[in-house]
Structures are given as structure tokens and as C-alpha cells.
Amino acid sequence: MRKLAAGNWKMNGLTPALDELEALSKSHANAGVGVLVCPPATLIAPAKARISDAIALGGQDCHAEASGAHTGDISAQMLKDAGADYVILGHSERREDHGETDEDVRVKAKTALAAGLTVIICVGETLEERDAANTLDIIGGQLAGSIPDNVTGHTLVVAYEPIWAIGTGKIPSLNEIGEVHDFIRSRLERRFGAGVGRSTPLLYGGSVKPGNAAEIFGVSNVDGALVGGASLSAADFGPIIDALAES
Ligand code: PGA
DSSP, X not given: OOOEEEEEOOSOOOGGGHHHXXXXXXXXXXXXXXXXXXXXXXXXXXXXXXXXXXXXXXXSOXXXXXXXXXXXXXXXXXXXXXXXXXXXXXXXXXHHHSOOOHHHHHHHHHHHHHTTOEEEEEEOOOHHHHHTTOHHHHHHHHHHHHSOTTOOTTTEEEEEOOGGGTTTSOXXXXXXXXXXXXXXXXXXXXXXXXXXXXXXXXXXXXXXXXXXXXXXXXXXXXXXXXXXXXGSSHHHHHHHHHHHHHO
């Protein structure tokens, strides 16, 4: 099982922020687990020039089509060309801000796979859905709709991000995280077979910090994290990577 610590900078980061990435690259070139940073697209190419190959780079979204008349959009091939090996797709902020549906995410994922990127498909419930005991139904529907058929255990990562835990400092109980991750694993095994199902890294995301990372990584079927705010500084992201390596 590949363990992966992934940082999602969202719409944060100007050129000076590359100093943080360079610091992380120096301190964690031999982390013993996969380390991925998804900066804004404008920083992928300059980041690539400044960091060790041990730190992978990713985009935060891509267009569903390979190229064409889509002013302002970024294609999967452009991300790859700039130095990315991964792309986050279906983050709840994309689903909310841009009305992306499961089908949109699935089509984008197919395009990204064709461009040679590994896709990180995000799923997660709202607080209302959790309170109504609908979490597993929602996650099951998102998995079925958002993941294309032609993934392999090397080209798919799934991130479980409860929407109410993102940027709020709140996280589900460890039992709740384990329940969802076990469910995602079983759904992947059922649909893709044991090989892909067992080798797909499952990341937890939502308010992962240095102080809670170790306990989260102790939960069954948690193979890493998708980290927002705490990935912006090497001083916070570094200890999260270390906690994963020790788990
Ligand atoms: P957060 O964001 O770590 O700031 O809660 C996580 C995410 O949205 O990927």
C-alpha cells in the first residue's frame, strides 16, 4: 500500500511561497512515504525547478476536454507538461463553487488519466447528510458516479473529506472515519476487484493538523491525508508527513 501525504494549497501561494516548498523538499526528500503538493497551477512549473523529484506535484482541477476553446481553463496535458503527476478532482469546493457533478468529475478523470496523471477523487458528506445518517449512501453514490471504469491501483487515489470538517478545525470521531474508509475500500474491491481495491490509497482530509495526524493515521484503511491549511507551511506539513511515515 502506497502511503501518501498530499497538500492542497487551494487559491493560496505566490512566488515567495516556493521557499516553503524548497524547505520541505530539503527536509523530506527521504520521507519514506509519498509526498505530494498541489500548489496553484501558476506555481507548478517554477516549483518543479526548485524541488527534489522525491516531492510530487499536482493540479487542483482540470478541464474535461483535452484542449480547445475554453478561455481560462487548464487542461490535464498542461498540468502534466508543467510537471504535475497528479490532479485533485471533485473537491467539494469545486462541486460547490462550480456546480461540478459526479459525471463532470468522472469525465475529467478520464481525460486526466489519458494525459498520464493519477487522479485524486474527492468525496464527502455535508453535516446535514451526516446528521440524517445518509453518509454512506452519499459516499457510495459519489464513488459510483465520479470514478471512471479504467482506473488502476496506481492511477487512482480516493480522498474522503467530510465537507463540514474542511477548514473548520472539526473532525469526525476516529470510529466515524474508520467506518467510511472501510466502506470505501469495500466498494472499490466490489467494483474493481481485490487488486485495484486494495492498492488504492485512501486519504482522509478535513482539518488534519500536526496534533491530530498520528491518531488519524492509526485508523484502519487510512493511507494518508489530503491537507489544506496545514500544508502551506513546511513547519506544519513536515510533522504530518513524519506522522504518516511512523504509522
Ligand atoms: P483543510 O482542507 O485541511 O484546510 O481542512 C482540506 C481540504 O480541503 O483538502
